[in-house]
Amino acid sequence: MTFQSSNKKQKAHPGEVTAVLRRIIAENGREHRWSYAVVIVCSLLVSGSTAFSAWVMSPMVNEIFYERRADSVVWICIGIMGAFMVRGFAGYGQAVVLARIGNHLIARYQKRTFDHLMKLGVDFFNDTRSGQLAAQLGGNVSGIRDLLSLTLISITRDAVTLVGLIGLMVYQDPVLSLSSLLIGPPLIWAVVYITRRVRKINRESVLINARLSGSIQEATQGIAIVKAFTMEEELSRRIGIMAETAEQRSNKIARVSERLSPISDMLAGLAVTAVIAYSGYRALVLGQPPGSVFSFITALILAYDPARRLARMQVTMERALVNARMIYELLDLEPKQGDAPDAKVAHFTSGEVRFDNVSFRYVEEVPVLQDLSFVAAAGKMTAIVGASGAGKSTLVALLQRFYDVDSGTIEIDGQDISKVTKQSLRSSIAYVSQAPYLFEGTIRDNIRYGRPSATDAEIEEAARLAAADEFIRQQPQGYDTPVGENGATLSGGQRQRVSIARAIVRQAPILLLDEATSALDNEAEARVQQALIQVMEGRTTIVIAHRLSTVVNADHIIVMEQGRLIEEGTHASLMADPHSVYSRFHRVQGKKGLGLVDDARPIQTQPPLSRAEKAAGRP
Numbered sequence: 001m002t003f004q005s006s007n008k009k010q011k012a013h014p015g016e017v018t019a020v021l022r023r024i025i026a027e028n029g030r031e032h033r034w035s036y037a038v039v040i041v042c043s044l045l046v047s048g049s050t051a052f053s054a055w056v057m058s059p060m061v062n063e064i065f066y067e068r069r070a071d072s073v074v075w076i077c078i079g080i081m082g083a084f085m086v087r088g089f090a091g092y093g094q095a096v097v098l099a100r101i102g103n104h105l106i107a108r109y110q111k112r113t114f115d116h117l118m119k120l121g122v123d124f125f126n127d128t129r130s131g132q133l134a135a136q137l138g139g140n141v142s143g144i145r146d147l148l149s150l151t152l153i154s155i156t157r158d159a160v161t162l163v164g165l166i167g168l169m170v171y172q173d174p175v176l177s178l179s180s181l182l183i184g185p186p187l188i189w190a191v192v193y194i195t196r197r198v199r200k201i202n203r204e205s206v207l208i209n210a211r212l213s214g215s216i217q218e219a220t221q222g223i224a225i226v227k228a229f230t231m232e233e234e235l236s237r238r239i240g241i242m243a244e245t246a247e248q249r250s251n252k253i254a255r256v257s258e259r260l261s262p263i264s265d266m267l268a269g270l271a272v273t274a275v276i277a278y279s280g281y282r283a284l285v286l287g288q289p290p291g292s293v294f295s296f297i298t299a300l301i302l303a304y305d306p307a308r309r310l311a312r313m314q315v316t317m318e319r320a321l322v323n324a325r326m327i328y329e330l331l332d333l334e335p336k337q338g339d340a341p342d343a344k345v346a347h348f349t350s351g352e353v354r355f356d357n358v359s360f361r362y363v364e365e366v367p368v369l370q371d372l373s374f375v376a377a378a379g380k381m382t383a384i385v386g387a388s389g390a391g392k393s394t395l396v397a398l399l400q401r402f403y404d405v406d407s408g409t410i411e412i413d414g415q416d417i418s419k420v421t422k423q424s425l426r427s428s429i430a431y432v433s434q435a436p437y438l439f440e441g442t443i444r445d446n447i448r449y450g451r452p453s454a455t456d457a458e459i460e461e462a463a464r465l466a467a468a469d470e471f472i473r474q475q476p477q478g479y480d481t482p483v484g485e486n487g488a489t490l491s492g493g494q495r496q497r498v499s500i501a502r503a504i505v506r507q508a509p510i511l512l513l514d515e516a517t518s519a520l521d522n523e524a525e526a527r528v529q530q531a532l533i534q535v536m537e538g539r540t541t542i543v544i545a546h547r548l549s550t551v552v553n554a555d556h557i558i559v560m561e562q563g564r565l566i567e568e569g570t571h572a573s574l575m576a577d578p579h580s581v582y583s584r585f586h587r588v589q590g591k592k593g594l595g596l597v598d599d600a601r602p603i604q605t606q607p608p609l610s611r612a613e614k615a616a617g618r619p
Contacts, residue, residue: 020324024148028105036152038097043156045090049083051164054299056080058172062291098152102145109141113330121337122402123363129214137330138213140206143323150320154313158306165303172296176275186267205249206322212242253319275300337404339421346420348413348428350378351509351540353399358408360398368394369563371408376556378413381541383551385585386560392544393434395560396512399542400426412510430506432516434544436499438487443472443498444479446487450502462505465535467527468497493521500528504535511536514544525550548586557582 029036056079063072169177219226219235226235279293353376360369369391376382384392397403399410401422410417417425430450438446447459454462460479463469471494475481487495500516513532517525529550545551552571559567559574559582567580574582 020321020328021147021151023328024144024324028108028148032101032104035097035101039094039101039152040156042090042094042097043153044160046087046094046157047161047164049087049090050161050302051168051299052083053080053087054165054295054302055168056083056295057298058291058295060291061294094153094157098149102149105145105148106141109144109327110137113137113141113327116331116333119335120333121335122397123336124333129218134214134217137327140323140327143320143325144327146320147317147324150313150317154310158309158313162303162306162310165299165306168299169296169303172292172299176278176296186263205246205253206319206326208242208246208249212239212246215239215242271300337401340419343419343421346412346415346417346424346428348415348509350413351428352376352378352413353382353510353540353542354411354414355395356409356411358398358410359406360394360403361406362403367563369398372560372563372565373408374558374565374568376540376542378540379538380555381536381543381551381553382556382558383543383545383554384558384560385545385548385551385582388546389562390560391563392560393514394563396431396514396542396544399512400429400431428508429510429512430503430508431512432496432500432503432514434515436487436492436495438483438490438495438498440483440485442477442480442482443475446483446498447479447501447505450504450506454505458505459501462501463498465504466497466501468494468501471497497528500532509539511539511541512544513541515546516543517550548582559585 056076059072060076060080063069064076166177216239219239226232275297279297355372355374358369358372359367361367372391372395374382384395386392394403398405399417401417404418412425412428439449444456444459447462448454450462451458456479460469463472463479472479472481481489483489483495483498487498490498496516503511516532517528543551543554551557554571557569557571557574558565559580561581567574567582574580575586577583
């Protein structure tokens with residue numbers, strides 16, 4: 001089960017927020033220490049100016065309105081204006097610097113997360129929906145920023161402001177301060193209760209929204225299939241159900257988290273009412289000057305906002321904590337298939353490939369390869385044929401170390417590939433898959449992915465060898481034409497030829513072709529096959545083939561069935577035996593004019609079918 005597919009409700013233990021914060025600060029604090037210092041100074045200025053605004057109410061009321069001193073008006077007005085100017089510029093500086101820090105953190109963790117994803121094995125991506133992963137990463141990275149920003153602002157601005165205002169209240173009137181602070185315990189109890197409720201549904205809400213975004217992305221990417229199979233209504237129904245579920249979860253979070261507002265407002269109203277009533281009694285009955293009371297009430301009212309934000313901070317931080325924790329769950333995933341501690345950089349010369357008693361199975365599945373042994377001679381073409389499910393594509397995946405073998409060894413030029421770095425191994429292999437994939441960018445960019453240092457002349461020569469140069473030059477911008485999402489602006493055959501050009505420009509000693517010409521028409525296939533003859537010269541080439549017409553000239557042919565090697569030889573030697581599986585493949589293809597790609601069952605070595613079996617519809 002992958003990190004984002006878990007539906008278990010994970011509860012944050014009391015020290016988890018602190019632990020995650022300490023990790024974030026340890027990873028980013030040194031780089032942004034001066035920016036944090038600016039934020040802290042700005043926050044202190046905001047807090048100080050707020051407290052001053054409350055304090056100045058006492059001399060303003062007493063000296064201007066009660067004692068009627070005209071000389072105090074100018075200085076008090078200058079002081080108030082200065083306080084508001086300081087607060088405005090300090091708030092601006094704090095917001096801008098925090099935004100810069102937050103944006104840098106998002107960019108940094110996006111790059112870091114993607115770098116880590118590139119280190120994970122193919123098995124992780126097989127078990128993880130790409131659309132959901134992309135949607136989650138887009139939303140979860142912001143949790144790192146939000147968690148840090150909320151904490152920094154809460155401590156340096158709200159907490160300091162609240163402490164300053166409470167200090168002013170105590171200075172003005174200790175008795176009133178004590179009575180107004182009695183709202184603290186019930187408010188703390190409400191925060192703890194609401195936080196516990198929100199925590200139970202926050203993670204589930206994040207997962208549901210990520211699943212919704214991922215499903216929408218996947219539906220738009222596969223829109224041709226959606227429309228071809230008239231799946232619009234069914235997908236709309238499913239997306240609608242997920243959207244309604246996400247809405248319900250979000251509404252529930254809103255209902256629970258917003259309960260704090262009426263509770264805090266009622267408590268604050270009770271405190272302010274009590275203070276005004278008592279202050280009015282002292283002013284009217286005892287005749288005390290009203291300045292200190294006005295200052296106290298102002299401080300109390302101003303203290304309400306930071307107190308409310310601090311009370312809501314824990315509730316707000318729950319979602320940020322969920323997002324941050326899920327990012328770290330991903331970053332903490334150890335690649336299952338790393339380089340050996342003593343792995344060396346491979347230097348392959350001839351490129352001879354040797355499989356020696358290789359066995360492999362996917363997790364909890366039946367064996368895909370069993371005791372497979374063969375040699376792909378250096379500089380020669382070796383073809384792998386067999387029905388679908390025979391293990392041909394798995395063989396290619398193991399050779400590139402997308403997975404590690406369960407037993408046996410795979411060697412190239414006598415070097416065990418498990419003892420060399422994956423980077424150096426894959427740099428020595430050029431791969432063309434049956435389903436070509438093109439990336440965002442131009443045609444030239446996609447070919448250059450094969451070798452980033454390739455010149456424009458080398459790219460165009462590779463395209464010419466792949467029979468792609470002609471159609472590329474007919475594009476609106478030639479080699480600089482954008483290919484669209486996954487090559488949407490090109491046909492299947494054109495995408496395949498660009499993919500072949502990418503393999504050609506790599507100039508690797510080993511060439512892997514997984515039914516590389518399956519998407520081409522007969523004329524284009526003939527041209528590419530002719531070009532591949534030139535490209536394969538001097539290279540070890542392993543070809544996965546379903547159409548046997550493409551491998552008749554192979555130097556060596558391996559016939560596989562249910563993960564085992566059952567026959568090998570040249571086309572002539574295998575065809576010489578009329579009972580061989582290879583010759584039977586040829587007879588089936590000759591009669592039906594089809595490849596073996598659609599036949600999910602292995603062709604068994606058995607006598608020809610009887611008329612009754614044929615009449616019953618068996619192949």
